[in-house]
Amino acid sequence: EDQVTQSPEALRLQEGESSSLNCSYTVSGLRGLFWYRQDPGKGPEFLFTLYSAGEEKEKERLKATLTKKESFLHITAPKPEDSATYLCAVQGTGGFKTIFGAGTRLFVKA
């Protein structure tokens, strides 16, 4: 059964304090691993798709990386506006369904 586990559940950082969010997954053949950002009271917003181990993608202060078992979302010198919940999701070759993790709530204090 496809599964996604995100850690930590919550992360509190000072502005400028870099860190990483973890997404561990099991899937029967990976079609894609997704990262979404969700702000309070809003729907998830697409950030990245990673397709294979070793791949990296960047957007502003965010960089997503992928191994065969995990993905990391690295946040470099975060700002308060980066505060949000970050969701990881996978889609396997066994079907079309996307499996979502519970998310990591990130708080960045000025």
Add this chain to the structure above:
Amino acid sequence: DADVTQTPRNRITKTGKRIMLECSQTKGHDRMYWYRQDPGLGLRLIYYSFDVKDINKGEISDGYSVSRQAQAKFSLSLESAIPNQTALYFCATSDRTYPETQYFGPGTRLLVL
């Protein structure tokens, strides 16, 4: 204007009432989904539709029904609401390319008393 819209944004109802949540999209996508989100849990799939004539149950469909009125419209109904259906509900769309990127609406916050 938002590509995926949901109405209402907030709803309070009583146990036993029938309610409908509506979703419209302007992305031109064939595929539409209904999810619910609960604290500490990931998004869970309630129903999905690959086109107007194709509707399928997700992992937690009991107590829910859907209607795909057009390519752009997908409604979720709670036939007889119960308190454990209190949650955030999201509609999403995707095109046919794999892996599927999903585009979400703003959500409906539902409280069942």
